[in-house]
Amino acid sequence: MPFQFDTALLKTFIAVAETGSFSQAAQTVGRTQSAVSLQIKKLEDGLRCGLFDRGTRHVSLTDKGEIFLSYARRMVELQWETYSRLNEPEVKGEIRLGTPEDFATHYLPSVLATFAKHHPQVQLNVQCDLTLNLLQGFKKGAFDVVLVKRDPARVKGGTRIWREPLVWVGLDSAQIKTPLSLVLSPQPCIYRARALAALDRARKPWQISYTSPSLAGTLAAVRAGLGITVLPAQMIPTGLIPLRAGAGPGRLPHLSDAEIAMIRQDRLSPAARALADHLVAALEQPRNL
Numbered sequence: 001m002p003f004q005f006d007t008a009l010l011k012t013f014i015a016v017a018e019t020g021s022f023s024q025a026a027q028t029v030g031r032t033q034s035a036v037s038l039q040i041k042k043l044e045d046g047l048r049c050g051l052f053d054r055g056t057r058h059v060s061l062t063d064k065g066e067i068f069l070s071y072a073r074r075m076v077e078l079q080w081e082t083y084s085r086l087n088e089p090e091v092k093g094e095i096r097l098g099t100p101e102d103f104a105t106h107y108l109p110s111v112l113a114t115f116a117k118h119h120p121q122v123q124l125n126v127q128c129d130l131t132l133n134l135l136q137g138f139k140k141g142a143f144d145v146v147l148v149k150r151d152p153a154r155v156k157g158g159t160r161i162w163r164e165p166l167v168w169v170g171l172d173s174a175q176i177k178t179p180l181s182l183v184l185s186p187q188p189c190i191y192r193a194r195a196l197a198a199l200d201r202a203r204k205p206w207q208i209s210y211t212s213p214s215l216a217g218t219l220a221a222v223r224a225g226l227g228i229t230v231l232p233a234q235m236i237p238t239g240l241i242p243l244r245a246g247a248g249p250g251r252l253p254h255l256s257d258a259e260i261a262m263i264r265q266d267r268l269s270p271a272a273r274a275l276a277d278h279l280v281a282a283l284e285q286p287r288n289l
Contacts, residue, residue: 007079010072012039013051015234017069020058024233024242027165027257080282081114091271092121098137098146101128102215103260106235107162111282115275122271130213132188138263144272145264145279149190152259161283162260166194168243168252169236170228176243176252179205181227183218186211190258191230202253230255 008029015025016036026033044051051065061069099108104126116124129137131148138146152160175181180199184192199206210221222229223239236242244251260283264276 005075007076009039009043010076012036013043014069014072014076016040016052016059017061017065018234020060021233022059024165024167028163028234030163077110077114080111081117083281090121091119091269091274093269093271094123094125095145095269095272095275096143097124097126097275098134098143099126099128100131100134100147100149100260102232102235103147103149103162104128105215106232107283111279114282115278119271119274122275124275130185130189135263138265141265143265144268145262145276147260147262147279149258150261151190151193152257158261158263159280160259160261161280164232164258164260166191166230166255166258167233167236168195168228168255169231169240170222170243171225171240173243175225175228179207180252181209182206183210183212183221183227183229184208185218186213194255194258195230198253198255204253232258 012025012029012031015028016022019025019028022036022040023033026036029036031039040052047064047068049064050062051068052059053062108126112124112126116122127134127137127143131150134143134146134148137143147161148158149164170176182195184195186192196206209227210218212218212221218229219237219240221227228243233242262276262279264272268276
């Protein structure tokens, strides 16, 4: 076999493919932009083909890159399946997991499917809700494990499992006007806090035109042209685009990262401990190099 596939290379490739940007992918995988560029070059040299067409502001997959993307995802998933099968104990019982809706929709299906596949005697109950409600339920004992959004500079504890580079998202750049119309979740929400803090620092006038507690409601309002919103860089759906951030007219201020942390009860059943360990192993991202 002329080339060995390194997991870090595959994850970096997937991040670039999903964000369309070397800089955003670098934030996602926790590396520098130059390190990401070197990783992609190493991957392309090993495969003896180009995977990306590089534009001045955006990169897109070549035909061979699109083919390789499906294989890359399958290889990463297979590695986690192997880890789960060999390292997680046979367990049974009920597990109560709480998670933000958008994170559950985008990232968790394959991770939870792998866990359920190898633990058929486990009953996995997942509830999606706002972080505030999840924390309140956790304190009352309604959940064994919760995943919550938080500001890493202000809230500590638990286990950080995901770093979220945030971007402005809308229909088109024509929506960048004064005052900005915003579509946001109700308070308290880390995305909402990040958006308003960034706009206030930049002294850009804003108004909240639509508030929705659900991801579906937020996206529907943005698609209808009611305003722009904030999403993780890897979660931009079809039909919406990232809006330019930076200094100068026609640009929006940069947004600080958020993170997803896992909090678990002090006393967990063997099944809940196995799920918590599985989530950390499957989702935890590498530190900056």
